Amino acid sequence: MNQSIPVNRNWVLFTDLDGTLLDARTYSFASAAKALHFLSGRNIPVIPCTSKTFEETASICNEAELNGPFIIENGSAVCIPQNYFTVFPDKTVKRKTYRIITLGRAYADILEFFDRLKTEFKISARGFHEMDTKEIQNLTGLDNVRAQTAKERGYSEPFIILNGKALPDAVFRSAGQEGFKILKGNRFYHLLGNTDKGKAVRVLRELFEQNISADLKTIGIGDSPNDWAMLQEVDRPVVVRRTDGSYAEGLSGEFIHHTAGIGPLGWQEAVFEIIKE
Ligand SMILES: [Mg+2]
Known part of the structure; x- marks a missing residue:
């Protein structure tokens, strides 16, 4: 990393799941457990931003003890626990204990x-x-x-x-x-x-700014071309290495941090490098 930013409570981390926080083959986040624990101890929200469905993502959040919002189906909907924010946009629909902002199509x-x-x-x-x-x-x-x-x-x-x-x-x-x-x-x-992970990240970032802090710092972590829009919306974009040792085509640029570790191991490495004690 070029420079480290001291820890503060205004970080929000957006992350892809498959091949990024979850191992590409086993779907386990075990290799990133230390970093997840580190983030939860500092109340830094980890926001899954995935192509997965509502039920799949809610279930993974439950297992990983992530209690905040998540973004599903490649930016088609933003799902926010109903008491998470004070200020919500007008147009939300209720699903279980979440309020959903729809950006995609039926x-x-x-x-x-x-x-x-x-x-x-x-x-x-x-x-x-x-x-x-x-x-x-x-x-x-x-x-x-x-x-x-x-x-x-x-x-x-x-x-x-x-x-x-x-x-x-x-x-x-x-x-x-x-x-x-x-x-x-x-x-x-x-x-x-006509949506993508970037649009959904923008919507959610604005809600964090309205509700939590106007001085927000964002990290985005992904491994595939469909993560590009998300990486462009964050302050610190990170691309994790794939199981074959490569990085996804097109996800390059001096400002992007490429991890040495593969998948969740790289995820953990990036968290500890960017958010210093
Ligand atoms: Mg992926």
Whole structure:
């Protein structure tokens, strides 16, 4: 790191989950446990910002003892515990004990457009709604329950290309023209509304500024191209190393901290380097 910033209570950390806080193969955050403990002891919020669904993310937050907001389906919705802030935006919907700010589009619209894309561009793609739990398990290595909750989509469709070819540029353009977006994650492409992790981080950062402190400092940690928008919104962007030793293409720039450690180990390393005692 170029310089260290002394610890203060106004840090907020936004983080991708798969391959970043969670090990790419085992989905465990054990290698980052010390850093998580360090952050919770200082009341520094750790905000998952993920392509996962509401149920998947809520369950991971529960396991990792993260009690704050989280961002789901690649920036499609911001989920905030109902008593977390005093000031909320007008338009929120209630879900369990959370208030949800919706930035994406309804799942039905997403699926309708997915079918149109497949027909118009003759793409052999297969989305989560066409897969059973077993197939999702085979593709992801998730256990049965997690694979089931991964199918409970609200705003976005992960998909694979069956012939292994890259998705043509024209498909990305067509999505943009129709008010949708296609993002590339670790394992899947994701079709969603015109939003991304960056937009959701901005919305949540503004709420933290209104409710907690106008002098907020933000960290963002990711491992994939779909994290780029999030990394651009934070003061200290971090890219963790992948299991093959590489860093995701396109996530470069002098201002980005690249970790030596892989996944959650790199996550932990970055936290201790950036937030000094
Ligand atoms: Mg990832």
